[in-house]
Amino acid sequence: xxxxxxxxxxxxxxxxxxxxxERAQGRCECDGKCGHHHPQGRCEAVNGEPxxxxxxxxxxxxxxxxDSDKHNVADDNLHALCQSCHLSLDRDKHARNxxxxxxxxxxHQLRLI
Numbered sequence: 001x002x003x004x005x006x007x008x009x010x011x012x013x014x015x016x017x018x019x020x021x022e023r024a025q026g027r028c029e030c031d032g033k034c035g036h037h038h039p040q041g042r043c044e045a046v047n048g049e050p051x052x053x054x055x056x057x058x059x060x061x062x063x064x065x066x067d068s069d070k071h072n073v074a075d076d077n078l079h080a081l082c083q084s085c086h087l088s089l090d091r092d093k094h095a096r097n098x099x100x101x102x103x104x105x106x107x108h109q110l111r112l113i
Contacts, residue, residue, distance in 0.1 A: 024080035045082035
């Protein structure tokens, strides 16, 4: 799904680049919070290289975790993750979006009994 940059701070590109390249140095920062077992204690995916588990080319992304607020850009809320770890981390949100639509908040729907 394409990113809706209007939901992010105006300087998101710079923030994301700093997290991915400077802090993470082009490596996935996942330590297992995504639910995958990482034998070395941290995911070994490197930006632009084949993923060690899937074989697909790694594209690092920046995840908001544990707070999914896209405007919370505190360093401890941002993590450079490979696409596999990021998708796994957001698995429940993606399932909810498939089930109810991406704009569903659960509060404004009538229940059918």
